[in-house]
Amino acid sequence: MTLSKRVVRRTPSTAELDERERKLLRAVAAVEERERALRAAEELAQQGSWTWEVGAEEVKWSPQVHRIFGTDPTGPAPSYEVYVSMLHPDDREAVLEKVRNVIATGGQYEVDHRIVRLDGQVREVRGMGRVVLDAAGQPVQLTGGLQDVTELRAAARELNRSRDLFAGVLDAATEQSIIATDPQGLITVFNTGAERMLGYTAEEMIGTSPERLHDPEEIRARAAELGMEPGFGVFLVQAATGQPETRQWTYITRDGRRLLASLTVSAMRGARNEVTGFIKVGTDITELNRSRAALQESESRFRDLFRYAPNGMMLLGVGPDNVDRFLQVNPAMCRLTGYSEEQLLSMHVADLVAPDEAGASTQPLATLQRDPVSGGSVEQHWIHADGSELWVQVNLSRGTAGAGDNVVGQVEDITARKRAEDALRHLALHDGLTGLPNRVLLMDRIEHALEASVRTNRRVGVLYIDLDGFKGVNDSAGHAAGDRALVHVAEQVRAVLRPGDTVARLGGDEFVVMCEDLDDEAAATAMGDRVLSALRTPFTVGEETFALSGSIGVSLSDGSSTPEQLLHQADQAMYVAKGAGKGRVRVGGSDDAADLTQAAQATRHLRLSAQLGYAIERQELVLYGQPLFDLHSGRVVAVENLLRWAHPERGILAPAEFLDVAEATDLIFPIGRWVLRESCRMAALWVSRLGAAAPVVHVNVSGRQLEAGHLHDDVLEALEASGLEPSQLVLELTETHMPLITDPLKQDLQSLRERGVRVAIDDLGTGYSSLTRFTELPVDILKIDVSFVAGIETDPACAAVVRGILSIGDALSLDVIAEGVETAGQAVRLTEYGCTRAQGYLYSRPLPEEDLLSYLAQTEEREQLRP
Numbered sequence: 001m002t003l004s005k006r007v008v009r010r011t012p013s014t015a016e017l018d019e020r021e022r023k024l025l026r027a028v029a030a031v032e033e034r035e036r037a038l039r040a041a042e043e044l045a046q047q048g049s050w051t052w053e054v055g056a057e058e059v060k061w062s063p064q065v066h067r068i069f070g071t072d073p074t075g076p077a078p079s080y081e082v083y084v085s086m087l088h089p090d091d092r093e094a095v096l097e098k099v100r101n102v103i104a105t106g107g108q109y110e111v112d113h114r115i116v117r118l119d120g121q122v123r124e125v126r127g128m129g130r131v132v133l134d135a136a137g138q139p140v141q142l143t144g145g146l147q148d149v150t151e152l153r154a155a156a157r158e159l160n161r162s163r164d165l166f167a168g169v170l171d172a173a174t175e176q177s178i179i180a181t182d183p184q185g186l187i188t189v190f191n192t193g194a195e196r197m198l199g200y201t202a203e204e205m206i207g208t209s210p211e212r213l214h215d216p217e218e219i220r221a222r223a224a225e226l227g228m229e230p231g232f233g234v235f236l237v238q239a240a241t242g243q244p245e246t247r248q249w250t251y252i253t254r255d256g257r258r259l260l261a262s263l264t265v266s267a268m269r270g271a272r273n274e275v276t277g278f279i280k281v282g283t284d285i286t287e288l289n290r291s292r293a294a295l296q297e298s299e300s301r302f303r304d305l306f307r308y309a310p311n312g313m314m315l316l317g318v319g320p321d322n323v324d325r326f327l328q329v330n331p332a333m334c335r336l337t338g339y340s341e342e343q344l345l346s347m348h349v350a351d352l353v354a355p356d357e358a359g360a361s362t363q364p365l366a367t368l369q370r371d372p373v374s375g376g377s378v379e380q381h382w383i384h385a386d387g388s389e390l391w392v393q394v395n396l397s398r399g400t401a402g403a404g405d406n407v408v409g410q411v412e413d414i415t416a417r418k419r420a421e422d423a424l425r426h427l428a429l430h431d432g433l434t435g436l437p438n439r440v441l442l443m444d445r446i447e448h449a450l451e452a453s454v455r456t457n458r459r460v461g462v463l464y465i466d467l468d469g470f471k472g473v474n475d476s477a478g479h480a481a482g483d484r485a486l487v488h489v490a491e492q493v494r495a496v497l498r499p500g501d502t503v504a505r506l507g508g509d510e511f512v513v514m515c516e517d518l519d520d521e522a523a524a525t526a527m528g529d530r531v532l533s534a535l536r537t538p539f540t541v542g543e544e545t546f547a548l549s550g551s552i553g554v555s556l557s558d559g560s561s562t563p564e565q566l567l568h569q570a571d572q573a574m575y576v577a578k579g580a581g582k583g584r585v586r587v588g589g590s591d592d593a594a595d596l597t598q599a600a601q602a603t604r605h606l607r608l609s610a611q612l613g614y615a616i617e618r619q620e621l622v623l624y625g626q627p628l629f630d631l632h633s634g635r636v637v638a639v640e641n642l643l644r645w646a647h648p649e650r651g652i653l654a655p656a657e658f659l660d661v662a663e664a665t666d667l668i669f670p671i672g673r674w675v676l677r678e679s680c681r682m683a684a685l686w687v688s689r690l691g692a693a694a695p696v697v698h699v700n701v702s703g704r705q706l707e708a709g710h711l712h713d714d715v716l717e718a719l720e721a722s723g724l725e726p727s728q729l730v731l732e733l734t735e736t737h738m739p740l741i742t743d744p745l746k747q748d749l750q751s752l753r754e755r756g757v758r759v760a761i762d763d764l765g766t767g768y769s770s771l772t773r774f775t776e777l778p779v780d781i782l783k784i785d786v787s788f789v790a791g792i793e794t795d796p797a798c799a800a801v802v803r804g805i806l807s808i809g810d811a812l813s814l815d816v817i818a819e820g821v822e823t824a825g826q827a828v829r830l831t832e833y834g835c836t837r838a839q840g841y842l843y844s845r846p847l848p849e850e851d852l853l854s855y856l857a858q859t860e861e862r863e864q865l866r867p
Helices: 019-045 063-069 080-085 092-105 150-172 192-198 216-226 285-308 331-337 363-370 415-429 439-456 470-477 479-496 521-535 563-579 593-617 659-664 668-693 703-708 711-722 735-740 743-755 771-776 786-790 796-811 824-833 849-865
Strands: 047-053 059-061 108-116 122-133 139-148 176-181 187-190 245-252 258-269 275-284 312-317 326-329 376-383 389-397 406-413 459-468 502-507 510-518 539-541 544-546 549-556 585-587 621-630 636-647 651-653 696-700 729-734 758-764 781-784 815-818
Touching: 047 063, 059 063, 059 080, 063 139, 092 108, 092 122, 092 139, 122 150, 176 192, 192 275, 245 275, 258 285, 275 285, 285 312, 312 331, 331 389, 331 406, 389 415, 415 439, 439 459, 439 502, 439 510, 439 563, 459 479, 459 521, 459 563, 470 479, 470 544, 479 502, 479 510, 479 521, 479 539, 479 544, 510 521, 521 549, 521 585, 549 563, 563 585, 593 636, 593 659, 593 668, 621 668, 621 849, 636 668, 636 849, 659 668, 668 696, 668 703, 668 711, 668 729, 668 849, 696 758, 703 711, 703 735, 711 729, 711 743, 729 735, 735 758, 743 758, 781 796, 786 796, 786 824, 796 815, 796 824
Parallel strands: 549 585, 636 696, 696 729, 729 758, 758 781, 781 815
Antiparallel strands: 047 059, 047 139, 108 122, 122 139, 176 187, 176 275, 245 258, 258 275, 312 326, 312 406, 376 389, 389 406, 459 510, 459 549, 502 510, 539 544, 621 636, 636 651
């Protein structure tokens, strides 16, 4: 700690001093001595000390801290803010986080970081600190030290670089033996080259004398020549004096071969110039001669490979007078570029580079000039001699000719790959069928158009198009005809647009047109009418001629619009146009009550479809099971699983609240598969708990699932995943779905029936199916619609329909189930008519899974107790 004031005193006489004064003087002198020693130690270690009262602005620095930060100790007192400002921006948060943590948790910290001095110099420091707590255990002070480690780190990096370089030399020198010894002559390094040359491993040689590698007679002869005792010293006559010595020696390999080697022996010295060991670098002269011959052969081979390589090869200048200049090219390079050898040798690479990449041709060359050992690789856009585009991959290397003013370049034609990448990029932003922009590209263009409209004070219009009659084309002529219809629409709409307009396909039969630079609604409506006229153009598929129309919703920007808002408003207006009779244009923003209703419906559709997508991800959908009873025995013979939505805000929602939205989107497919899987899982659980008394499960199938053609595979996957026997599953199709059952689907249903799955027709009596249809389809069960059961006691017509359906079931050997039974009178009448199975609130409401399982178990227990 530095004394804030120096003690000034007079030297009293011995007689005037008492014992207390002498002790005080000795203590002050000791403090001053320690302070001087501390300053000296801080200077030697380049480490200072500091103190900071937690929360205070002022920080106390020792003189060495001032020297580290480059600040004046006699200037204004340093502050915490000044300290923070001098932390390197990239390290600041890490250091402050350490300080905050140690204040919060106590203890101490140590962190290496950088500071930026006032003179701009960046220094590397090591900061240390610890917390001082008061009697209550609260942090009141931070004390610590700061050490400048810049030179230490630089030395360490240089040491590592030297070590890496030495290791690299050892690893690279596979054709030379490098043997290092300590001053006493024991081997400490035996590299790969030595292993290859002499046959010994490093493990065998390290710690032994290299004399065992030499001819003893040769060592004795050399010792006699030098007038000294034979031994390791014969190799060190000149090396010990600081001069490398190169002589020819005979090596004896592990297998007894003798080879002549050129050995250079040098002394290794430490920091104080003391000898720390010796290093012997040996080269097999025979191998050297062979290598020279091999080099000549390699050069010849390189010339041949250069000339006859299938890829373009070039020798480029990198000197100040010939940078980027072709010095040599092969025939493949001429074929690649379309220029002759003479033409290329008079050109630079920059002459081939396309204008959009001007200046980029010398980038890899500049990299090689800065770092000769590195390679350079870059993709470049060139122009062929005939003017066509050419994309190439250029790989440059100095090879072993690093000192020369040239580099070798290999050029690969990647034009096909670049075109494939462009095609993939196009696919990512365009519709695969029509080639029109997709939603991603459309939204980007709308955003740019809105930015431009702010500058020009013009309006951007969005036309949302939904085709009328497209489903009829698909149903009557097949999906190929539907695809042709979509391509036809794309062509017709594109033909009537202005050059700056965009038409995109969002999916299905929905298209969007974006128009820039519009004046008002009239201009947007006129554009919509032009598009409608284009849509009505007839087209032919095979021998059939079709004509489509469309419903178009229009939205116009108002200066604060976003792409999402414009698209949403146009979508709502399209629903209004479709609800008003189709084949018309409607501009968003109308206050007409009917329009508002249509818009509200559209908003509901959009909101629910988004929420329903999240509901699937968050597993908010649940199944409620309603038991089906045998009216004679009172036993539960089946359970119909009914879909519910456990909405986080609105509670449990019935299918009427959301299923129409799911049916109108592709969400119905994952929902349908989930219902199948969950129902099979639940039914398998009933079997495991109830055994043979377990009821079968009824699962409702939507019309969209039938149309998609995946029902067969979805059912088999659900059965396999759950382990449920097929005989425990019943698929319920509504009567209105029966016309959708095509021959392929009928075959799928028949295949499922053969495995044991049964098929029920739900809501019977609400459709228009003929009796013939029942005999054609694989049906096992008929379900009487709730509306007929409700009127069975009061309406003779309803009673007649119920009796008729029961008769049909009896005639065709089909089971019949009555739905919606709510009163005992209805149950009695159904029994009188011969109905044996029913479901409804009279017996049980739909129950969640846990309650349902308990209900089934209790029902089975009651059955077992019956006499």
